[in-house]
Amino acid sequence: MTTTTLRRKVEILVDSPLVPRIAATAAGVGVTAYTLVPTLGGAGHGGEWSDDQVTGADSKVIFTTVTTEEKAAALTDALTPLLESHGLLLLISTVEVVRAQKF
Amino acid sequence: MTTTTLRRKVEILVDSPLVPRIAATAAGVGVTAYTLVPTLGGAGHGGEWSDDQVTGADSKVIFTTVTTEEKAAALTDALTPLLESHGLLLLISTVEVVRAQKF
Amino acid sequence: MTTTTLRRKVEILVDSPLVPRIAATAAGVGVTAYTLVPTLGGAGHGGEWSDDQVTGADSKVIFTTVTTEEKAAALTDALTPLLESHGLLLLISTVEVVRAQKF
Amino acid sequence: MIASPAALLSPVILFFLLGAVAAFARSDLTVPEAVAKGISLYLMAAIGLKGGVEVAVSGFTTDMALAALAGLTLSVLLPVLAFALLRSFGRLDRLNAGAVAAHYGSVSVVTFVTGVEVLTTGGMPPAGYMVAVLALMELPAIIVGLLLARGRGDDAGAGAGAGGQSTGSLLHETLLNGSVVLLAGSFVIGLVIGKPGFATIAPVFETGFRGVLCLFLLDMGLVAARRLRQARSLTLRLALLGIAMPVINGALGVGLAALTGLSPGSAAALGMLAASASYIAVPAALRLALPQADPGLYLAMSLAVTFPFNITFGLPLYISLAVWMVPA
Amino acid sequence: MIASPAALLSPVILFFLLGAVAAFARSDLTVPEAVAKGISLYLMAAIGLKGGVEVAVSGFTTDMALAALAGLTLSVLLPVLAFALLRSFGRLDRLNAGAVAAHYGSVSVVTFVTGVEVLTTGGMPPAGYMVAVLALMELPAIIVGLLLARGRGDDAGAGAGAGGQSTGSLLHETLLNGSVVLLAGSFVIGLVIGKPGFATIAPVFETGFRGVLCLFLLDMGLVAARRLRQARSLTLRLALLGIAMPVINGALGVGLAALTGLSPGSAAALGMLAASASYIAVPAALRLALPQADPGLYLAMSLAVTFPFNITFGLPLYISLAVWMVPA
Amino acid sequence: MIASPAALLSPVILFFLLGAVAAFARSDLTVPEAVAKGISLYLMAAIGLKGGVEVAVSGFTTDMALAALAGLTLSVLLPVLAFALLRSFGRLDRLNAGAVAAHYGSVSVVTFVTGVEVLTTGGMPPAGYMVAVLALMELPAIIVGLLLARGRGDDAGAGAGAGGQSTGSLLHETLLNGSVVLLAGSFVIGLVIGKPGFATIAPVFETGFRGVLCLFLLDMGLVAARRLRQARSLTLRLALLGIAMPVINGALGVGLAALTGLSPGSAAALGMLAASASYIAVPAALRLALPQADPGLYLAMSLAVTFPFNITFGLPLYISLAVWMVPA
Numbered sequence A, B, C: 001m002t003t004t005t006l007r008r009k010v011e012i013l014v015d016s017p018l019v020p021r022i023a024a025t026a027a028g029v030g031v032t033a034y035t036l037v038p039t040l041g042g043a044g045h046g047g048e049w050s051d052d053q054v055t056g057a058d059s060k061v062i063f064t065t066v067t068t069e070e071k072a073a074a075l076t077d078a079l080t081p082l083l084e085s086h087g088l089l090l091l092i093s094t095v096e097v098v099r100a101q102k103f
Numbered sequence D, E, F: 001m002i003a004s005p006a007a008l009l010s011p012v013i014l015f016f017l018l019g020a021v022a023a024f025a026r027s028d029l030t031v032p033e034a035v036a037k038g039i040s041l042y043l044m045a046a047i048g049l050k051g052g053v054e055v056a057v058s059g060f061t062t063d064m065a066l067a068a069l070a071g072l073t074l075s076v077l078l079p080v081l082a083f084a085l086l087r088s089f090g091r092l093d094r095l096n097a098g099a100v101a102a103h104y105g106s107v108s109v110v111t112f113v114t115g116v117e118v119l120t121t122g123g124m125p126p127a128g129y130m131v132a133v134l135a136l137m138e139l140p141a142i143i144v145g146l147l148l149a150r151g152r153g154d155d156a157g158a159g160a161g162a163g164g165q166s167t168g169s170l171l172h173e174t175l176l177n178g179s180v181v182l183l184a185g186s187f188v189i190g191l192v193i194g195k196p197g198f199a200t201i202a203p204v205f206e207t208g209f210r211g212v213l214c215l216f217l218l219d220m221g222l223v224a225a226r227r228l229r230q231a232r233s234l235t236l237r238l239a240l241l242g243i244a245m246p247v248i249n250g251a252l253g254v255g256l257a258a259l260t261g262l263s264p265g266s267a268a269a270l271g272m273l274a275a276s277a278s279y280i281a282v283p284a285a286l287r288l289a290l291p292q293a294d295p296g297l298y299l300a301m302s303l304a305v306t307f308p309f310n311i312t313f314g315l316p317l318y319i320s321l322a323v324w325m326v327p328a
């Protein structure tokens, strides 16, 4: 049986124009691998929205990265001040991976 | 280090035309924040499918919400009767969040 | 309250042209139900990429399946030799489901 | 003439066949869904505009009222007939029989549009108001199909519980189905702007129409053939009905048009409307109104059996019928 | 003549109304986002090319320099005026007032394009260089709005911390906003290829323009009305300003154009530019530069209030003003 | 004449440059992927149709058979030459050398299409059957490249294990690649419908072609430049080969065409086909057949080096060569 290792998955829901900033913040704490997943719409305290590529202002993506416990914590610390001001949603969960050294 | 709190993530794979109904059911148990993630296709007992926006009948999205244990359970209870009849797929998992009061 | 059962969620990030091969490998270990989630781009050791449907070579999707512990392990074993050569990313996590017999 | 198999050699039909062949051969050719949806919106706007402009020119006539009445009659009666066939010969349960019947009582915009192209090229264009008839025929069958599916109310499951839906909200959702709104709205815009207003947008909505339709039918060929390959719940009996029902409905449509005194072109068009099965407005509405019905089944029948049959063999057949039944 | 409400009956405006009505009635009609984005790229390329080709024909003139100067002046001063109104009458905090002011100082390509269509159909086409003025007016207001939003530097939150951004990178990101690059680049291509080079691509970029614009405005109607329905932070005072500001700005624009000696058509176009509020370049730039400002607010004002007002009542108003103020 | 740098000033090339400049300047301009894919489908359908219609008019000729033979010869031999260069000068391992070689032996539809536009505008249009030659040249190089990559079978890793693939399924997947099917299918449709059938769809597939090509090349410029910026495995030696190989292959193509007795226009077109490197059919096929090869490498070479070189400098060069080598 293949051995798996525990890692942390961090998912950040962020407005498309702000993705480069999140990527830069992540790189600042050593997190350089990520995948972007699209969204179609949603609702929250700020009301309902649906994907709007024309203005670009209402288009959100999920910045997803799998990394070590330490780096995940560092990324969370670095992003916490922005959660409110930039309207981010941040989720952390535990996943198992093969080839642990990759993450 | 930033404090995180445990919450429940509920993911519901649902046909696009039925999303408003799921949102209404969720609102009925106090779950008003959610995000919709697109899908491209899949396979199951009902055979293979791939996204079909023209007829709209074979277009599925993932209704995702992060909420408290209680509300997640209430949402699951409310949706269970529909799982079979409406062809829904429902997954629950545990995630950690910052700013726990938001969820 | 609705009873839920633990199952394993396996997520595989894979280049679009290789999806049929992953589906075949999965079917080989008895995993026949899955959902495909799109991606927009990302970064890793191989550099940055963004979705490119014209050449098709830089278009990745997430092959997601929820299954039993045993089948998830069998799928992981079957895919491990391909992870490096085919540039796959494989994540395993635990989810709860209703109607356990479906998975 | 146009009723001959030569109509099969029109570029529009050939692109449909190319798509179907590619999908059967398991080619990876696909049209992005967003583009296919965009094209279908364009086609509905174009057909609506053209119909409206023609009615703006011709004015409202008795003919038009009669055609509308004929269309409405068909869309109420055809689902009942289809329901009977699906229950008896097709061996379907009531729920799914009602759902499928709704599709066959309603209409397919693209079948109509392709038929109008064939008719126009062949020199027997239907009247412009047939677009209004098309719009009128989209919805009544949904209501009839639902009534049939729900039966005498003893079928408690259907429409009840959290999945249930009041008749009011159902009517609202059906009437406001995107394709119906776009078609009817464009028809009204065509009426308002008339020929002069249309001239400035005609390069897009008229000159480009046939070429764009080719690309759409390429996608429809791909989609129909893939759906046929993936269809699980399609029995041989149901597949046979998927060919028999359009023939029967088409003949009834042409016949009623002949009685009503429509022109041969308009009669053929009414036959096409009767024969066609919806795969845009009805599936979307039924997924909401009858979530328990099997979309794999109703789409396989309307999209993978009836649509290809109509595009290739049906259209020339209904034209022949019209030529034969209607005094020119 | 064209200043009359009859302009409301152009197909372009009617499709906008159809979209708005459909969204208010809660129809599920939607244009796929990828398609809408594709169409908006096409419109910007087309308008840029046309402007460039016209300037290639007419050559650079003093008129052009004066129009450019007038446009720049407006885009620097209008946000200041808007800011004052938003703070006092609108009761907005400084951050959001600055963000909204940037939108009203900048311009809306689609408002301009629709206005040019109305002007051209009405026989008073603006000069080709107005497209260059449009491109020039997109950016300065962003800088002014940011300065206003950030105030005397005591507003530590704005732009500081991990979310902060140096002025250099801001300028870079604003100047290289996709829509600005495409518009300016197409203008330059139009200049280089001139009339003969344009002839070969004119069927797409000129003949097809108006029809494609119809489809885009259908989507804009849907988007604007949905946004209005979903708007949470829009107060009555702000909605009123969303109508008052375009009227004031439009009048100032036409007035300055009259002083500058532009033709009636160009004066009306400058009025439209001044009156219009950006909803493409500015929101994208501000989401980066002022992430704390509320996008729901500035998009509701520019897209859901001002844009519909301009398309329906504003355009004829600015044309009337130009006819009245500028000696033909 | 057309071989002069003036060809660089065609709108099609200028849009490519605009895209490249925007991407290098890190503008956020992007064309939605679904729209880009939709446009590329349109271009392939259009080019296939046009070729088929022309052959329907001219009939099958000896010239055509000779051109096909020349094309096939090139697509079998060029990958061998490329492989040798990539292994020796390029210092690539066998696997990746074989993968890259397959790209250079195959062809780029958009390079061809752009070249045909330049040739036609310049008054030396190639024969219609060159589209058939294009379709024939897409596939053989894939097979040759794979044989080279796999070597004498001692390279156990390549194609073995769960990732392996039988030659039969490989052939199937390659032959049924979406772009090949669409191109060949449209060619056959063009043959069947001929000039009269094409007339009704010409507004979309002919009149609109050049304008749509502008928008596609805008995207290609963006994509090529972004890929060049992101390329990690591209060494200087490989970049040099990305320019040398098209020049060598182009000269060989024009030379063989001259020997075969083709017209100057067709000879230039064969040179363009030989010089171009695939970035649609081959990458998709190789991702399946050689998953271990680095897509970042082969796409960087074909799309980010060779494609831009061909579009800007290559096309005029191959035309000059054809004018010089082929007696007019």
Ligand SMILES: Nc1ncnc2c1ncn2[C@@H]1O[C@H](COP(=O)(O)O)[C@@H](O)[C@H]1O
Residues within 6 Å of the ligand: A013, A041, A042, A043, A044, A045, A046, A047, A048, A049, A087, A089, B033, B034, B035, B036, B064, B065, B066, B067, B102, B103
């Ligand atoms: N609890 C949640 N679960 C899922 N998505 C959420 C949740 N809260 C917020 N979101 C997403 O984040 C967006 C912004 O949230 P808010 O700031 O609350 O308006 C919402 O529109 C949703 O798409």
Ligand SMILES: Nc1ncnc2c1ncn2[C@@H]1O[C@H](COP(=O)(O)O)[C@@H](O)[C@H]1O
Residues within 6 Å of the ligand: B013, B041, B042, B043, B044, B045, B046, B047, B048, B049, B087, B089, C033, C034, C035, C036, C064, C065, C066, C067, C102, C103
């Ligand atoms: N175990 C599973 N894992 C992932 N997706 C599933 C699973 N079961 C069902 N699905 C998704 O749900 C759809 C409907 O499932 P079914 O009702 O089994 O046909 C499938 O086509 C898949 O997209």
Ligand SMILES: Nc1ncnc2c1ncn2[C@@H]1O[C@H](COP(=O)(O)O)[C@@H](O)[C@H]1O
Residues within 6 Å of the ligand: A033, A034, A035, A036, A064, A065, A066, A067, A102, A103, C013, C041, C042, C043, C044, C045, C046, C047, C048, C049, C087, C089
């Ligand atoms: N740790 C990670 N977290 C999220 N996505 C990843 C991670 N590592 C790799 N990826 C994704 O997998 C792709 C290929 O990874 P690589 O082989 O490292 O270039 C990347 O471009 C990302 O989209």
Ligand code: NA
Residues within 6 Å of the ligand: D078, D103, D104, D105, D106, D107, D108, D249, D273, D274, D275, D276, D277, D278
């Ligand atoms: Na019917």
Ligand code: NA
Residues within 6 Å of the ligand: E078, E103, E104, E105, E106, E107, E108, E249, E273, E274, E275, E276, E277, E278
């Ligand atoms: Na303005």
Ligand code: NA
Residues within 6 Å of the ligand: F078, F103, F104, F105, F106, F107, F108, F249, F273, F274, F275, F276, F277, F278
């Ligand atoms: Na080549």
